[in-house]
Amino acid sequence: MPSILIDSDSCCDGEQVAAKTASAVGGRLVGEELFEQAAERYDLALNTLRKAFFQGPTLLSLSEAARRRGIACVRAALASELLTDQVVYHGPMGHLLIAGISHVIRVRVTGRLEERLARLMQRDGVSEPRARKLLAVEGEQRSWLAREFFRVEWDSPELYDLMLDRHASGVDGVVAAMEQEIARPKYRQMSYSAQSMADLELEARATAQLLAIQPDLRVQARAGALLLQAVVTAGQARRQEKRLRELAQHLDGVTAVEVKVLEAAMGRAGRPLS
Amino acid sequence: MTKGLKVLVLDDEPIVGKRLKPALSKLGCEVETFTDPVEAFARIEEKEFDIVITDILMGEIDGIQVLDHAVHRWPRCKVIMITGYAMMHMARQAMEKGAFDFIAKPFNPDDLRAIVSRAAEALGLALDPASQENGD
Numbered sequence: 001m002p003s004i005l006i007d008s009d010s011c012c013d014g015e016q017v018a019a020k021t022a023s024a025v026g027g028r029l030v031g032e033e034l035f036e037q038a039a040e041r042y043d044l045a046l047n048t049l050r051k052a053f054f055q056g057p058t059l060l061s062l063s064e065a066a067r068r069r070g071i072a073c074v075r076a077a078l079a080s081e082l083l084t085d086q087v088v089y090h091g092p093m094g095h096l097l098i099a100g101i102s103h104v105i106r107v108r109v110t111g112r113l114e115e116r117l118a119r120l121m122q123r124d125g126v127s128e129p130r131a132r133k134l135l136a137v138e139g140e141q142r143s144w145l146a147r148e149f150f151r152v153e154w155d156s157p158e159l160y161d162l163m164l165d166r167h168a169s170g171v172d173g174v175v176a177a178m179e180q181e182i183a184r185p186k187y188r189q190m191s192y193s194a195q196s197m198a199d200l201e202l203e204a205r206a207t208a209q210l211l212a213i214q215p216d217l218r219v220q221a222r223a224g225a226l227l228l229q230a231v232v233t234a235g236q237a238r239r240q241e242k243r244l245r246e247l248a249q250h251l252d253g254v255t256a257v258e259v260k261v262l263e264a265a266m267g268r269a270g271r272p273l274s
Numbered sequence: 275m276t277k278g279l280k281v282l283v284l285d286d287e288p289i290v291g292k293r294l295k296p297a298l299s300k301l302g303c304e305v306e307t308f309t310d311p312v313e314a315f316a317r318i319e320e321k322e323f324d325i326v327i328t329d330i331l332m333g334e335i336d337g338i339q340v341l342d343h344a345v346h347r348w349p350r351c352k353v354i355m356i357t358g359y360a361m362m363h364m365a366r367q368a369m370e371k372g373a374f375d376f377i378a379k380p381f382n383p384d385d386l387r388a389i390v391s392r393a394a395e396a397l398g399l400a401l402d403p404a405s406q407e408n409g410d
Contacts, residue, residue: 102365186370191377191389192360 001086002103002187003027004178005094010138011119012111012166018090020175025182027086030078034091038077042208049074053092056141057148065215069208071097071149076208079201092142095159096150101197103189105182108160109174112167199223202253210247214240224255230262237261278304279394279401280322284314284340285329285356294327297383301390301401311335315343322348325374325393327386330357330364338367345372352393356381 004021008014015031022029039046051062052070062070075097081087082104095106113135120131146154157163162181164174181187203221210217210228220227226248232240241261248257281303283294291307298305303325308314311332318326318340326344330337341353352374357364360378368376374396375389394401 100362102362102369184370185372186366188369190365190369190375191385192365195378
């Protein structure tokens with residue numbers, strides 16, 4: 001059965017939609033407890049992982065390397081969930097963390113601004129100007145994170161398989177639409193998509209582990225074989241290549257490791273996460 | 275004794291048919307191989323195959339058209355797509371049109387054998403390696 005990744009505007013009953021969808025399709029609901037799993041698995045502070053996704057770029061915010069690693073660890077945790085079960089995930093950036101898997105459906109649940117403002121004002125007891133500011137900041141943060149770390153506009157329609165308006169359809173209407181969509185044969189798991197998911201999980205897990213020692217590492221995985229690419233400071237190539245290879249070889253599911261390390265003349269090149 | 279599964283293999287690279295025919299014959303399948311999609315199309319029109327294994331990108335007629343033709347002509351036929359240029363939209367298109375499975379090249383022969391076994395099971399048939407040895 002296919003899995004569903006739900007990305008929702010705030011104050012749109014996204015959690016309720018996800019819970020009802022999981023119940024309707026018989027899937028396992030996964031929410032932001034994923035962050036706790038990732039924190040434990042990769043020995044990072046939960047607060048660091050939350051900052052990676054929800055804190056904008058400020059003088060005192062996470063470094064680029066720390067944010068990149070935080071995103072990678074949550075991605076790896078989500079990929080691990082998707083390997084084992086039919087999952088309904090509701091959390092930040094699911095549609096960007098996991099892409100290109102034909103049996104994983106990416107859904108955006110939107111809401112009308114005026115409805116969201118009213119909900120936020122009631123929930124948090126804030127004025128309308130304050131609520132507008134909060135929603136604007138939230139949107140800017142998502143846009144920045146998507147552009148900076150995924151090189152996309154986070155709400156581009158082509159990134160989603162389905163876009164649903166919560167306020168036009170109601171929660172039950174959104175759930176019904178997802179139930180109908182998930183039943184389409186095109187989302188059925190096949191040998192190719194199962195292998196793609198296994199490759200993505202290995203790549204995500206290797207990335208999460210190895211970014212700790214090589215912040216600009218790029219990883220590709222196919223059928224157990226890893227290709228690691230990095231740029232290091234002059235004189236470090238041989239040592240770092242050996243270190244990366246040794247660590248990668250001990251990861252579960254790895255059958256072969258190829259490492260390509262270049263020495264930079266000055267500093268390191270920044271690379272997108274995916 | 276169960277008759278051999280009737281399998282058609284279509285790939286414009288001759289090596290694919292040459293490798294798959296003996297591998298599938300060992301499972302007790304009766305295999306016909308084609309490199310020309312037009313000829314394969316005509317063969318599917320005249321004969322019911324249990325399983326069609328087809329490449330996708332082949333020129334004049336692509337594998338999606340072969341899939342469409344096979345499942346409409348013979349609704350119980352199981353079509354397995356193979357391609358060296360696998361992409362998500364292509365895979366989804368094939369599944370939406372009724373493909374049984376979709377596998378990317380290069381693939382492990384054991385993986386294809388497993389898919390063929392599942393297809394046979396879905397057809398309510400059993401693979402019978404002995405039937406090939408006995409010339410059935």
